[in-house]
Amino acid sequence: MINDDFLSEYSDILLNVERPSRYIGEEFGSYNKDFDSSKAKFLFAFPDKYEIAISNFGHKIIYDLINRQPDLLCDRLYAPDKDFLELLIKNKKNLYSLELKRKPNEFDVVGFALQYEMCYTTVLKLLEMSDIPVFSKDRSNIHPIILAGGPSVSNPVPMSPFIDIFVIGDGEDVDIEVLRKVVELKHLDRFEKIKELSKIEGVYSPLFPKKTNKRIAQLNFNNHPVMSPVPHFSSVHDRAVVELRRGCARMCRFCQASHINLPVRERKKDDVVELVKKYVKNTGYDEYSLLSLSSNDHEKIEDILKELNCYYKGSGINVSLPSQRADKFSLELANLVAGEKKASITIAPEAGSSHMRDVINKNLSEEQIINATVSCIKNGWNKIKYYFVIGLPFETFEDLKEIVHLIEKVNLRCRHDGLKYPQITCSISVFVPKPHTPFQWARQNTIEEIENKIKFLKDLKQKVKNVKFNFHNPKMSQLEAFFSRGDKETSSLIYEMYKNGAYLESWDENLNLDLYNNVALKLNIDIEKKATREYYKDDILPWDDISYGVDKVWLYSEYEKAKNAVSTVPCEIKCNDCGVCRNLKTRKVLDKL
Numbered sequence: 001m002i003n004d005d006f007l008s009e010y011s012d013i014l015l016n017v018e019r020p021s022r023y024i025g026e027e028f029g030s031y032n033k034d035f036d037s038s039k040a041k042f043l044f045a046f047p048d049k050y051e052i053a054i055s056n057f058g059h060k061i062i063y064d065l066i067n068r069q070p071d072l073l074c075d076r077l078y079a080p081d082k083d084f085l086e087l088l089i090k091n092k093k094n095l096y097s098l099e100l101k102r103k104p105n106e107f108d109v110v111g112f113a114l115q116y117e118m119c120y121t122t123v124l125k126l127l128e129m130s131d132i133p134v135f136s137k138d139r140s141n142i143h144p145i146i147l148a149g150g151p152s153v154s155n156p157v158p159m160s161p162f163i164d165i166f167v168i169g170d171g172e173d174v175d176i177e178v179l180r181k182v183v184e185l186k187h188l189d190r191f192e193k194i195k196e197l198s199k200i201e202g203v204y205s206p207l208f209p210k211k212t213n214k215r216i217a218q219l220n221f222n223n224h225p226v227m228s229p230v231p232h233f234s235s236v237h238d239r240a241v242v243e244l245r246r247g248c249a250r251m252c253r254f255c256q257a258s259h260i261n262l263p264v265r266e267r268k269k270d271d272v273v274e275l276v277k278k279y280v281k282n283t284g285y286d287e288y289s290l291l292s293l294s295s296n297d298h299e300k301i302e303d304i305l306k307e308l309n310c311y312y313k314g315s316g317i318n319v320s321l322p323s324q325r326a327d328k329f330s331l332e333l334a335n336l337v338a339g340e341k342k343a344s345i346t347i348a349p350e351a352g353s354s355h356m357r358d359v360i361n362k363n364l365s366e367e368q369i370i371n372a373t374v375s376c377i378k379n380g381w382n383k384i385k386y387y388f389v390i391g392l393p394f395e396t397f398e399d400l401k402e403i404v405h406l407i408e409k410v411n412l413r414c415r416h417d418g419l420k421y422p423q424i425t426c427s428i429s430v431f432v433p434k435p436h437t438p439f440q441w442a443r444q445n446t447i448e449e450i451e452n453k454i455k456f457l458k459d460l461k462q463k464v465k466n467v468k469f470n471f472h473n474p475k476m477s478q479l480e481a482f483f484s485r486g487d488k489e490t491s492s493l494i495y496e497m498y499k500n501g502a503y504l505e506s507w508d509e510n511l512n513l514d515l516y517n518n519v520a521l522k523l524n525i526d527i528e529k530k531a532t533r534e535y536y537k538d539d540i541l542p543w544d545d546i547s548y549g550v551d552k553v554w555l556y557s558e559y560e561k562a563k564n565a566v567s568t569v570p571c572e573i574k575c576n577d578c579g580v581c582r583n584l585k586t587r588k589v590l591d592k593l
């Protein structure tokens, strides 16, 4: 709550930073529960700027579910931007929780969301600014338990010296169980407490390492938020977000999200419709989004959109949907989403050649991509966005050529059909090998190899005028590969980078590559050598203690199928016995009739 004490202490700082409303809380829809009467207190810490954090769906779920428990409390902490941080340091002030303005070390549990590897140094800075020792071993009974969840905990090794417990898999039930256990174990010292917490299903502690299976939540109407804090100013996604389905049965071989979120669980059509109506009404947003790794795979997506379009007709409330799959492309669906706007449409071929799409298991033909694109152009879209990945395992320059050839073939079809050429933007990222995927064994290309590929594509593109290429920074991708498959040595680089001022490094302007090179040299760490390392079948991998249910043998068989460009059918059509349902005693949930 904004009280006079807080204002007198922080007003000078707030008046001298950009967007002070990031730091005052009091958003419409925030819980602001009573601190002293709550039995256990959780501080959700998101190591990125307010605009990114407040839009994150996972954090909205946990925040809402904990606060719905009458005796538990969840407050929030987001990473301050550099101007605010510098003034805090200059004025010798600590961070505070967003809603209750409490010191972070007054909470029982501080839970970090590790959404991407480039947030690691920010986590350490947030701990320091919260008066909490950055190393787990230096904490005592007076300090909170430091927890971490999110996709990057799929390899907990790099952050193990700094985190007490990791939550593997879905956090919905586990975080509440951890809080309840903390209440029960109040009398125990810290070491014993962590030992007991590590026995909870889905919890891994580096102090008590053991094989740990992920936790799976069943999705239902009651464990989805219908309200969340509405920021005072424009954030990354200003809309009500309803999760349509979790997991993706397509299993593209480079995609970590697909493999760690299995099995597919769809929300029922009626639940989705009702959740949207409630969320939009409660927050006042004029846009809603249906979240999923592949939205048009939902069994009843068209029925859902038709019903909601009819309900919101004339109200000015619109829908946004992540990219459509070209093989299931539906013009009706595209029209239902776009309404009158038809600004741009996104298609993700991921690779230019059919051979590479078989290697990565995209199951998408050239014909399907061209048909979907031309169909959009015929129906009024003139801006097309394609996603591609380069540097994939087994890729050749012939495969790369096909990226440009694909665009030429689209143009050719447009000319043939008497259509105007569209404006095409290709967003091109660099392959990062990720744990728990069939490509976890594969090497990443060196920077030199990627730069040659970028040059090759830029040269080829010269003759095609209606396309723009946006390349992801290959050096950033190399760091992501280094961290995502990191071993114990990685932790020392994270620590030294933090000590040297690294902060908010997922923002290009904050990433100091020279500093990385110097620090790595000092520590005798070869970042490129580790990022480009190929693992072999029987190698012990740093993340082997963690299981998302998929058999390692099955992942390797997929890697071998990739070498021969053999694809695997989506598990919605046929179960491939990847191991998830058998190992975790679960099953896929589809919204069939």
Ligand code: SF4
Pocket (backbone or CB within 6 Å): 249, 262, 263, 264, 571, 572, 574, 575, 576, 577, 578, 579, 580, 581, 582, 587, 588
């Ligand atoms: S075991 Fe079969 S149904 Fe279950 S996630 Fe794996 S492939 Fe899909």
